Amino acid sequence: MKLQSLLDLFKVLKQVIIMSLTENRYMQSALEAAKEAAKRGEVPVGAVVVDSATNEILSVQSNRVLELKDPTAHAEMLAIREACLKKKSERLIDCDLYVTLEPCPMCAQAISFARIRRLYFGASDKKGGGVENGAIVFNAKSCHHKPEIYSEIMSGASSVLLRDFFKDRR
Numbered sequence: 001m002k003l004q005s006l007l008d009l010f011k012v013l014k015q016v017i018i019m020s021l022t023e024n025r026y027m028q029s030a031l032e033a034a035k036e037a038a039k040r041g042e043v044p045v046g047a048v049v050v051d052s053a054t055n056e057i058l059s060v061q062s063n064r065v066l067e068l069k070d071p072t073a074h075a076e077m078l079a080i081r082e083a084c085l086k087k088k089s090e091r092l093i094d095c096d097l098y099v100t101l102e103p104c105p106m107c108a109q110a111i112s113f114a115r116i117r118r119l120y121f122g123a124s125d126k127k128g129g130g131v132e133n134g135a136i137v138f139n140a141k142s143c144h145h146k147p148e149i150y151s152e153i154m155s156g157a158s159s160v161l162l163r164d165f166f167k168d169r170r
């Protein structure tokens with residue numbers, strides 16, 4: 001292999017490592033929010049919206065369905081709402097969403113409406129998910145914006161959190 005192509009390879013590898021480290025940092029914040037939700041008796045799911053242009057965290061939210069008595073108060077919905085208020089826009093162009101669990105169909109549709117650039121999620125949700133399971137919302141004809149999707153980001157930690165939560169309830 002020529003030295004130049006070796007150097008190019010290193011450059012690409014370095015980029016991948018840096019990317020995965022920042023991905024993990026944001027997912028870590030989402031996981032912390034999820035843990036905090038569990039303490040409040042809410043299903044432990046956390047979500048973070050990041051402006052990719054500035055790397056600014058626009059919102060960190062977790063489930064508040066019981067607290068707000070609102071069936072739509074999922075972490076993703078609350079995180080999108082807060083980020084939109086901050087951006088003073090109904091669209092989150094160039095923003096990425098990190099969520100610890102595969103979004104449900106409602107949240108997936110909201111992610112599409114908000115024009116989220118990238119969706120990173122942790123554990124997949126065979127029963128309630130709507131991205132890679134169930135309705136597979138982004139593949140529907142009625143869906144006009146599909147984010148780039150990265151799944152299984154720190155999914156182990158998210159699964160353990162959910163499993164422990166539901167184990168304690170039984």
Ligand SMILES: [Zn+2]
Nearest residue numbers: 074103104107
């Ligand atoms: Zn949802």
